[in-house]
Amino acid sequence: MMTVLGIVLFFVGILLSVAWHELGHLVAAKKFGIKVPEFFVGFGRTIWSVRRGETEYGIKLVPLGGYIRMIGMIPPAKGEGVLGRTKRTGPFQSLIDDVRSQSAAEVRPEDADRQFWTRAPWKRVVVMFAGPFMNLVLAVAIFTFSLMVIGLPTGTSTTVSAVSKCVVPATATTSECPPDAPLTPAAAAGFQAGDRIVAFQGRTYAPDEWSQLQRDIRTASGEVSVVVERDGRQIELRPTLITTELPDLDDPEKIVEGSFLGLSPVTFYEPQSFGAVVDEIGGVLARTGEAIVGLPQRVPGLFGAVFLGEERDREGPVGVVGASRLGGEILDMDLPVKAEISIFLRLLALVNISLFLFNLLPIPPLDGGQIFPALWEAARRRIAKLRGKPDPGPVDVAKLMPVSYVVALIFVAWSGLLFVADIINPVTLVQQ
DSSP states (O other), rough: OOHHHHHHHHHHHHHHHHHHHHHHHHHHHHHHOOOOOOOEEEEEEEEEEEEEEEEEEEEEEEEEEEEEESOOOOOTTTSSOOOOOOOOOOOTTTHHHHHHHHHHHTGGGGGGGGGGSSSOHHHHHHHHHHHHHEEEEHHHHHIIIOOOIIEEEEEEEEEEEEEEBBBBOOOSOOOOOTTTTBBBBHHHHHTTOOOOEEEEEEEEETTHHHHHHHHHHHHHOOOOOOEEEEEEEEEEEBBBEEEEEEEOSSTTTSSSEEEOOOOOEEEEEOOOOHHHHHHHHHHHHHHHHHHTTHHHHHHHHHHHHSSSSOOOTTOOOOOOOHHHHHHHHHHHSSSSSHHHHHHHHHHHHHHHHHHHHHHSSTTSSHHHHHHHHHHHHHHHHHHHHTTTOOOOOOGGGGHHHHHHHHHHHHHHHHHHHHEEEEHHHHOOOSSO
């Protein structure tokens, strides 16, 4: 149940992040008088919509993105009117003319001065940057809450936060008990959340000595004596330890055999300063940027994970499905509530950082594919003015449409490969 809840919550979080991104475009566009006929989350067939003023808001069938539609994204050909059409020829001219014609067809005569391309370059940059910027704002807000309100773990206590119900392998990706799973020694002996372990096998422990207690449990065997403080009185419990596979205390990636009781400690969390938030975001931005630049190098490994049965790279990219599965896995982990919430939120913040950086790539149809031409147009106009030359006019982004289509096809193929990989060979937080 927690896995399903986590998947649903994280998926909703991603859709809200997409809607938040598009809201940035919408607000900026309307601020500068650009007409926006549509605001949708998802693609394909419309399943719900409502019109408010001149804009239709809604949800579409395939929830894998979102968009707003602004009129006049493509300028007319040089020398033509607002609704003009060029008659030039070239290898891609038909495609360019069709795109330009479609853009012009949605512009009514009364809306001729509300087109995107007619706005000053800096206004177009603001409109296109506003979407990714909203993702950055959301990521900063999430990191701020996670670090300054929840805080970072600084230690563990000998007070019990949770009692594991059953014994599962260390490599299990779920804490749900299989039908034939035995009770943990702690559950069988009657331990309860809130118990403070005072003594183990006659040795007493300070409230902050969980690490030492954990090591002593690992090396003990058979029936042991544990004294706990519960409701102001001390009680002796006598669990019988079992030997099972456990993560090594010094190297969690390594699996070893040891004695197992089945308790989770209360974790101390310490709120961090805003400086820690800045450092964290700076580090995440740098690592995510490196990961995006290295995406082409991940293709062979992803292909092998899908078609050749190779092991999935745990540090590699994941899609919407994979990220949602990770969200479900987080909520299903046998961790303190604060830890689960913190990890869940930080993963969602990472998604927003990725959306921020990825959409700024200067290639169409991404937001950066409109930002870069606007900056180039501003530079050309400035240079022409300094040289006493006439205004060169808007950059003809229609000529980038062939590139846009190729990039879109690559994105579709990449997304499809990620989707299949996330279904048949998913990335997990626990080493398989």
